[in-house]
Amino acid sequence: MKRATDVVRSGHWPETERIDTVTLLFDDRYRRRLRMLGNGGVDFLLDLVEPIVLHTGDGLKLEEGGYVEVKAAEEDLVEVRGRDAASFARLAWHLGNRHLPAEIDADRILIRDDHVIVDMLKGLGAEVRKVRAPFDPEGGAYGQHNHDTGHRHGTLHAERHV
Secondary structure, eight states: OEEEEEEEOTTSSOGGGEEEEEEEOGGGGEEEEEEEEOTTSOEEEEEEEEEEEOOTTOEEEETTSOEEEEEEOEEEEEEEEOSSHHHHHHHHHHHHHTTOOEEEOSSOEEEEOOHHHHHHHHHTTOEEEEEEEEOOOOOOSSOGGGTTTTOOSSEEOSOOOO
16 A cells, blocks of 8 residues: 655745646545545555644655645634634634634635534624634644644644654
């Protein structure tokens, strides 16, 4: 079986060497070892030294040559918008205070659908609507999905940064 043992960050691997693409949900993009099936049928084992957060555009380098590109799958999410910049900052603070995975853009925040959180946000004056989109949340200072220390460039050999 083919093995992917390195992750090369988006923009730092030769896309001409892409042999397949794998589309993964957010929870499936934080792995160390997992058998995967590419969209084009390439069967391979992700076999890293430690778990690493995989982002859209990253390349999984196969031992025998070639790369499998990572794509974020669309998921059911909630889009959160504020009335103005101050409202937006307040909403972001409340979400961060609850340590929720959140993808923050210039004018919206994407979160997973949670009716309790959605009701809280509505009570704070947020505009919320259900959307289907890829989810690539911030890692956070303490979140489990922050183990690559925020580096989103170059080759990662699943080594710890000291």
